[in-house]
Amino acid sequence: MLKSSKELLVTSLKFPGDVLLGEMLLSFSGRGSLLVENYRTIVLYSDTLIKLQGKNYCLLIHGTRLSIEYYNQEEMKIAGQIQSVEFK
Amino acid sequence: MILKLIHWLQGIVQLEIKGFSPERFFNLCSLNGIEIWDLIYENGRCRLSMILPDFWKIRAFARKSGVRVKVAGRQGLPFFVQRNRKRKLYFLGTASFFALLYGLSLFIWDISFSGNYRYTEDTLGAFLEERGIACGVKKNQVDCEELEAALRSGFPEITWVSARVSGTRLYIQIKENEVLSKIEEQARQPCNIVADFSGTITEMIVRSGVPMVSVGDTVEEGQLLVSGFVPVTNDADEVVKTNLVQADADITARSSGSYCQSFPLLHSVTVDTGNERAGFFIRIGPFLARFLLPSREGCTWRTSFQEHQLSLFGDFCLPVWWGRIRSSQCISYERSYTERELEEKAQAIHQTYLKNLSEKGVHIIENNVKILKDASLCHVEGNFVGEGPVGRAEAIAGE
Numbered sequence: 001m002l003k004s005s006k007e008l009l010v011t012s013l014k015f016p017g018d019v020l021l022g023e024m025l026l027s028f029s030g031r032g033s034l035l036v037e038n039y040r041t042i043v044l045y046s047d048t049l050i051k052l053q054g055k056n057y058c059l060l061i062h063g064t065r066l067s068i069e070y071y072n073q074e075e076m077k078i079a080g081q082i083q084s085v086e087f088k
Numbered sequence: 089m090i091l092k093l094i095h096w097l098q099g100i101v102q103l104e105i106k107g108f109s110p111e112r113f114f115n116l117c118s119l120n121g122i123e124i125w126d127l128i129y130e131n132g133r134c135r136l137s138m139i140l141p142d143f144w145k146i147r148a149f150a151r152k153s154g155v156r157v158k159v160a161g162r163q164g165l166p167f168f169v170q171r172n173r174k175r176k177l178y179f180l181g182t183a184s185f186f187a188l189l190y191g192l193s194l195f196i197w198d199i200s201f202s203g204n205y206r207y208t209e210d211t212l213g214a215f216l217e218e219r220g221i222a223c224g225v226k227k228n229q230v231d232c233e234e235l236e237a238a239l240r241s242g243f244p245e246i247t248w249v250s251a252r253v254s255g256t257r258l259y260i261q262i263k264e265n266e267v268l269s270k271i272e273e274q275a276r277q278p279c280n281i282v283a284d285f286s287g288t289i290t291e292m293i294v295r296s297g298v299p300m301v302s303v304g305d306t307v308e309e310g311q312l313l314v315s316g317f318v319p320v321t322n323d324a325d326e327v328v329k330t331n332l333v334q335a336d337a338d339i340t341a342r343s344s345g346s347y348c349q350s351f352p353l354l355h356s357v358t359v360d361t362g363n364e365r366a367g368f369f370i371r372i373g374p375f376l377a378r379f380l381l382p383s384r385e386g387c388t389w390r391t392s393f394q395e396h397q398l399s400l401f402g403d404f405c406l407p408v409w410w411g412r413i414r415s416s417q418c419i420s421y422e423r424s425y426t427e428r429e430l431e432e433k434a435q436a437i438h439q440t441y442l443k444n445l446s447e448k449g450v451h452i453i454e455n456n457v458k459i460l461k462d463a464s465l466c467h468v469e470g471n472f473v474g475e476g477p478v479g480r481a482e483a484i485a486g487e
Contacts, residue, residue, distance in 0.1 A: 041115045047129035068127035073118050 022055035026085070034061065034078045034085075042071075050078060060086040099140030099164035102126075106133045107155030116149040117142075140166055189400075196225050196258050198397060198405040203262040206245055212260070215242055224373070224407065227253055235260075255403030278332035281314040281479040283307045287343030290475055297335030313339055313479050332484060341478035342453070346471035349437050353424045353466055360390075363417040369393065371409040380413050391415040425466070434459045434468045441470060450476030 010017055017023040018038050025037040036052060036059065043058065044051035045068070050061045066080035105113060117124055122142045128135045138146075150157050172178055199216065201209050216222065219238060221230060232251040239249045239260070248263040281297070288306050292299065297314040301307055314335040319327045367380030383389060391413060398408040425433065438457040445452065455472040 042111045042118075045111055045114065045127075045129060045134070067129070068124075070123070070125040071114070071118060071127070072123065073121075 024052075024054045024059060026059075028082075031082045032079060034082055035075060036078065037075045039076060042076075047080070052076070058088045060088060062086065095139055096164045099162070099166035100137055101140055101143045101159060102135065102137050102161035102163075103143075104133050104135055104158040104160045105150075105155050106158075107150075107153070109153045110134050110155050112153035113146075113149055113155050116153060117146065120145065120149070122146065135160065140164065192406055193256055193404065194227055195256060195407075196221075196227055196230060196253065197223055197256040197407050198399075199223065199258045199260065201260050201262065204264065206264050207243055207262075212239075212243075212262075215239070221258070227256075230258060255401070256405045257403045276334060278316045278484045279334050279481045280312055280316045280484060281335045281337055281339070282482045283309055283311045283313055283341070283478055284480045285309050285341075285343055285345075285478060287341035287478060289313075289339060289478075290342050291340040292337065293339075294335075294337040296333050297337065299337070307341065307478070313337070316484050335481070337479065339477065339479045340475055342473065342475045343478075344471065344473045346469065347441060348467055348469045349441075350465045350467045351433070351437075353430075353461065353464055354422045355425065356420055356422055358388075358390075358418050358420045361417045361419055365389070365413075365415040365417075367413040367415070369411060369413055373407045378413065380415065383415075383417075388418050388420065389415045390418050430459060430461075430466055434466070437468045438470045442472065445472070445474060445476070448476065450474040 007021065009015075010021060018025050022038060024039055025035075027035040027037075029035075039052040039054055039059070041053045042050070043053050047066050048062065048064060050066055050068070052059045052061075061078060061082060062084045063080050063082040066078060066082075069077040069079050071077070107113075114124065114127070117138075122138060122145060124136050124138050126135070126137045146157065199213065199222075201212055204212060213222075215238075216235070219235070221235065230251075230253060232253065235251045236249040239251075239262070240246055245265045246262055247265045250259075250261040252259050286306075286308050289301055289303050292301070292303055294314055297316050298318055300312045300315055307313065314337045316333050316335040318331045318333050320329040320331060322328050365381050365383065367378065369376060369378045369380075371377070392415075393411055393413055395409050395411040397405055398410065399405040434457060438455070442452055442455060452472055452474045454474075455470065457468060457470040460467040460469065
């Protein structure tokens with residue numbers, strides 16, 4: 001109830017969800033590059049799957065020849081052939 | 089690019105990681121501010137790059153996460169220095185290079201002018217040189233404020249100057265006065281107006297003084313046109329007093345004139361033979377070295393230089409100039425003008441004469457030109473009929 005009311009407040013006041021709700025921001029450049037912001041930790045890393053933990057859910061990036069160009073506490077840039085993105 | 093340079097200066101270590109939980113290792117590194125890039129998964133191993141100072145911090149994280157770290161590659165300045173530590177002359181040469189650059193950066197090696205239209209760069213450069221400011225002067229000897237004041241006082245048409253030193257270049261921006269700085273005051277002393285050439289008066293407007301001629305009169309050079317003596321008469325038409333005024337009038341006269349100008353029939357012609365030499369030159373300070381194929385004696389060459397100045401990072405100019413030399417062989421010989429060339433040259437002389445008259449305000453009504461030749465000279469005889477302003481001020485004697 002509390003969460004939904006917070007979401008409602010953010011939506012109605014048009015506040016940015018990534019700041020107040022800690023949502024992940026994903027920026028694609030075609031299928032070869034993805035910038036992920038607001039992630040917490042790396043759960044799993046291989047050349048076909050990268051699993052990242054967000055505040056409320058996990059992000060799974062499936063693909064081939066996946067590599068991490070750089071990462072820090074705030075953002076991560078992923079390169080390779082991205083096939084799908086899944087939230088769990 | 090700058091980030092890569094910083095990484096290179098700090099030293100880059102490429103690692104291979106294998107073990108129980110590489111993800112935990114990555115998270116520990118991230119939480120502790122260790123920068124990792126180029127993370128690639130290959131055959132159950134992870135390859136990554138980090139800077140050398142961070143490499144010394146990761147031992148504990150590797151132990152905690154149960155991974156084995158293997159150094160796969162090393163790049164950057166610390167490793168380069170380590171590899172070449174025995175090459176003392178190499179480092180001495182590098183240090184000398186930077187010391188030389190630092191030494192050169194203490195001087196002015198280029199002076200750039202902008203905004204000057206009336207005064208050429210040569211004029212301004214010569215003025216600065218008189219004050220001891222030229223290429224090669226020390227930067228701390230250049231007082232920009234003093235230089236600005238000197239330029240303003242030295243050139244009255246310059247209304248605004250900005251001088252600044254950027255790198256090893258002295259920038260001088262100038263704004264010149266677009267209107268005349270002073271209008272010449274006319275002398276207000278009594279004078280007559282006399283004819284400065286012979287002719288027939290066609291128009292006459294007298295503003296001050298007594299007219300001595302009228303429209304249609306023929307006047308000779310030096311004849312009085314308007315007198316500055318203005319008589320004051322009484323009722324009996326007797327002159328009681330004479331006032332001296334500055335005669336002022338617009339007088340137009342029609343006159344005819346002629347001129348004769350001669351030039352030799354033979355003239356020197358220089359033509360290219362088609363032979364060319366190319367080379368280059370390099371000038372370091374006052375020392376010039378030219379690399380150009382030698383020429384046979386007795387040949388005349390026309391040579392042009394294209395000069396460039398060596399500069400690092402835009403305004404960091406160095407006292408090194410280089411450029412290409414192009415030299416083309418030419419021969420000179422004397423030949424006489426053809427009929428067509430003679431006519432063209434004669435017309436050019438005549439047109440120049442008429443243009444000079446037009447600039448003086450003379451309206452040309454009729455003109456003729458004749459070309460006469462003798463053994464060695466060509467004579468251009470021209471005559472014209474024109475209307476133009478006549479009269480010059482002549483101070484009244486005794487005043």
